[in-house]
Structure formats: C-alpha cells, structure tokens
Amino acid sequence: MSSNGTASPGAGGGTRCCKATTLVAVAATSFVCCFILVVAFLFVRFLLLRQRWHHRARRLLQEQHHRSKPGLDAAAIALIPPFPYQRQADAEAEGSTSVPAAAAECAVCLGVLDEGQMVRQLPGCKHVFHQECIDVWLASRASCPVCRGKAEPPAPARAEDRAAAASTPARVAAVDMFGDEERASSSTPRGSRG
Template sequence: MASSKESEESEAFHWHFPELEDIHFEIHGKTLYYFIALFIVVLLLSLLVIYWRWFRRCHRDNPTVTSHAPTPPRPQPRGLDPAAIRALPVTLVTNAAVPETDCSICLVKFEDGDKVKVLPQCQHLYHSECVDQWLSTESSCPLCRSSIQIDSDLPQIITQ
C-alpha cells in the first residue's frame, strides 16, 4: 500500500507544465519589422555613444581641437625657488650637535659627516637631498608644516 501511495504522489508532481508553453506564439508582418527597426536604432545609438566617449577621451588634452569652454588656469607651483633652497643653512652632523636621530623624510639615521639642512623657523633637520626634493614641490616643513616663503625684494627666507 505504501508503494502505490508513493507512485501516486510522484505522478501528481509534474516538472513539465504544458499550459505555460506558448506553441502558438508567432510574429507576423509589421510586428517583425518593428522589432528589427527597434533593434537597429538601439544598436546605432549604442555605437554613437561609444564613439562619442572615445572621441572625448582621445581629444581631451589635444590643443588642436577647439573647445567653446574656457580651460581652467594651471595651478601655480607650490615649491620654493631653487635659489631659496640653496640659501638654507647646511651643517655637518656630529653626534653631540644633533638632537634628532633620523631624517623625517627618508627615515634614515643621521651619521657623522652627513650634510643636513636646518629649516629657519622650526629648526628641524633633514638630509640636504631629501629636503631639497621636498621643498621643490612644497613650501612648508615636512614635519610641522610651518610655511616658508620668499620675499621677492630681499634675497632671504621669511618664515611664518
């Protein structure tokens, strides 16, 4: 009895639903034409958008392509003048004279005989090469960010 009940339950459960099939679905005449026309329009618009993005990306920095929009001004360099960087005092490291143990830029310990530059206001020490490279792009102390500016009339460094 149990086996006949199991066979009835397995027959009652259908994996195939013929009522959901649409075997009479057909596209005729104008409907097929409209589907093809819609597909072509969508395809052409997609290709046009892709081409426009490619064109904008390739010609963004090209000066020969004229644009109606004004170009924004380039930012002024924020670093110090090379003459001002050379004007910073350079000292030789001795163990007794240097309170700091390493350069805050490259994180290498100061050794006897190293050339270091001392920033005027904050008195922070850095290897000459490290701070020269830093000051060519920035006009502040790398550690405390105190500003270093140049007075154009006087050849000396003014700190703020």
C-alpha cells in the same frame, strides 16, 4: 453554395488577406529596424559624450600644467643654506642642567644625523634634515615633513646682514619630543643669547 461550409475565394465571405507568416515577418522587421535605430542613437550619444570627456580631460591637464607645481623649484631650495651638522656637546661642556639631546634623525629617511654630514635647516620651523633628503622632499612638497609648516626659503637679506651671517657659524637646535611635551637644547653659548 457549397455543402462543406467554407467560403469560396470569389464569394463575399470573410477570407484572410494576409497569412500569419507575413504578419510575423512584418513585426520582426519592424522590431529589428527599431532596435537598429536605438543602437545607432546610443552609439552617436556615446561618441558625443566621449568627445566631451576627452575635451574636459585635455582642459584639466592644461590647467594642471599651467598651475605651479606643489613643491619648490631648485633655485628656491638652493636659497636654504646647507651646513655641516654638529652635535650638542657644547651644552654638556658648560655644565648645563638641560637634558642632553638624543641622537637627532632626519624625518625624511629616518636616518641618524651624523657629525659633519651636510644638512639643511628649514627657516620657519627650524627642523633639520639631510641635504639630499630634504631637497627631494621640497621638490615635490612645499611643507616641512615634521610639522607640515610652510617651507619657504629665507627672504633675500641686505648686504650687511649677509656679511654678518657669513661671519657667524651656523648652529643647530635639536628638539626632543616626548608626547605633547617638547624640550629643546641649543648649541649656542649662554653668554651670546639675547
């Protein structure tokens, strides 16, 4: 036995089999391996989710492409006949007591409708707009810019109705709106009303 109290390596005493640096190296290696496995798992999961997102996006684009666009096509817009705008001078000439219509304006461009400009009147709500303005509007939306009513072209008429419509001049009914009150004046002669 030795006098200093340390056990000799060959004696059956409690010697260390591993050094502290070896334990730290094993722990660091285990941590790095676990970290790499977690990062690889997250990366693979991200790739799978990204592929699923792209598949959904492609499917949504295809569905949107197959759906009809929200506006009217050019053929449907062409079914709404354009005509030259006329002011409400007829009502004043007859001596009517109705309030004369203020200068009508296009609700799309907010420009005044001038005498002789080509306009379109929507069949459902009878609102009037510049031809170019309402054509652009209807190409992207199938609703009236004023009342949001459904803008549909008129139904195809029979041959007799088309001949009668061609012989009668188109007239415009201007509408003045003051708050909740609505006053309308018509350019049709009083005797021709039914």
